Structures are given as structure tokens and as C-alpha cells.
Amino acid sequence: MATALEKAEAPDLGFEPQKDAKAVETPLAAFARELNTLRAGTPFRELARRAHVSYTALARAARGDGVPSWTITVAFLAACDVTDEREKARWKRKLEKVRAWERNSLLSMQGIDSAKRLRAERKASGGSGVSADPACVVTAAHLAEELRRLKLAAGNPSYSRIAWRTAQPRSTVGDMLSGRCFPRAEVYEAVVSCLLHLAQRLAPHRQAEFGSWMDAFWRVAERRYVLGQRRRRARS
CATH class of the missing domain: 1.10.260.40 (lambda repressor-like DNA-binding domains)
Known part of the structure; x- marks a missing residue:
């Protein structure tokens, strides 16, 4: 509780201080x-x-x-x-x-x-x-977008650097990360492992995401297979 002296010496601000001000959104x-x-x-x-x-x-x-x-x-x-x-x-x-x-x-x-x-x-x-979120992936286009976000989170390494680290052709890496084609499982696994390893230096928890990235791959692969079967039945 303020004393009489403290009250007397308190400066006159010309307004009452706002209490419980709402935090800025x-x-x-x-x-x-x-x-x-x-x-x-x-x-x-x-x-x-x-x-x-x-x-x-x-x-x-x-x-x-x-x-x-x-x-x-x-x-x-x-x-x-x-x-x-x-x-x-x-x-x-x-x-x-x-x-x-x-x-x-x-x-x-x-x-x-x-x-x-x-x-x-x-x-x-x-x-x-906002980190890349493989849990939201449903289509190949979604997967390509999230992979590009993972690449940025890994420090945006060049295709050549990823190709060297994964022993994959640079064109194969570029086609996968640009979304031009859907990768084979072994290529996808190698590239994702590389990007997660690089991103781990910035965020150590990322290595635990590997299972989620593989789940996303097989989810998209299964969807592509089902849609392909439907198109073939429609043509026959």
C-alpha cells in the first residue's frame, strides 16, 4: 500500500493508468x-x-x-x-x-x-x-510442396549437394523435389533421410519425423494406385 508521501510525490500523468490492458493480437x-x-x-x-x-x-x-x-x-x-x-x-x-x-x-x-x-x-x-507437415499430405502435389518446405528447413541445399550425399542422379533429385515426377521408394527414402539429417542441425527433433514422411509416401502411392485402377476400369 502506497504511503501518503509516495502518493504526494507521484507525478500527475493527466490520465489514469490502464489496468489489465488487452494483449496486442x-x-x-x-x-x-x-x-x-x-x-x-x-x-x-x-x-x-x-x-x-x-x-x-x-x-x-x-x-x-x-x-x-x-x-x-x-x-x-x-x-x-x-x-x-x-x-x-x-x-x-x-x-x-x-x-x-x-x-x-x-x-x-x-x-x-x-x-x-x-x-x-x-x-x-x-x-x-511452420515446419513441413507430412501428416497433411494426401496427393502427390501436396507431398512435393511439403518436401520443398523440408528442403528450406534443411538450409536449402542444392540439388547437386543432395545428389552427392544420397548417391542419386541430380536430375532424379530435381524431378522429385520439383514435383515433376513421383519418386521410387528407395529414392524418396534416401532424399528425405538426407534432408532430415541436415535439418537436424537446426532442430534436433526432426529426425523423429522420418516415420511420418514414409507414411505420407505410402499414403500417396496407394492413392495413386487406386486412382490408376479406376481410370483403367473406366477406359475398359
């Missing part, structure tokens, strides 16, 4: 809040069923647990019946602003020099705080 929190408003209480499992993606990926996006990829954001919008191209473009601009905020926050917190700044920007440009 970050762009990421605002993005997550708008996603929650959009889903209007619809269970995440129902959204996942509509969008054909992992419900945990949708829940993470709505919690603000890292910046979601554009693939997950589009799936979220589709599950909430947002199909207008202009509206999707508006959401994409919002996501880009969140990523820019994340990148700037990362750089300001680390206080790094220009040489390290480039590496941090490469990490942040693909959402390293």
Missing part, C-alpha cells in the same frame, strides 16, 4: 481467429472429411500453432465452402502478411549478421516456424 493469432470464425464451430474431423486432409493439420491452423501452408489454408477454405477466387486471393494475401511478420520477428529476435540473415530468410520463407 499478433497477425498469426488474428489469422487463426478468422479461420475459427469461418468454420463456425464445425468439428475439425468433419472439415477434414470434406477437404481430404488431416484434421490435426486443420486444428493446428485454427489454433495458430505455426503458420499453415497455403495448401492447408486452401483445404480449410474449401471445407468451409469458400470457392470464390477473389476471396481465396484475399486469404492468400493475408497468409503472405503473416509469413512476412513471422520472418521479421525471427530476424529481430535473433539479432543476426547479414550472412546468417540469408539463411534465416530462407528458413522463414517456407515457414520454418
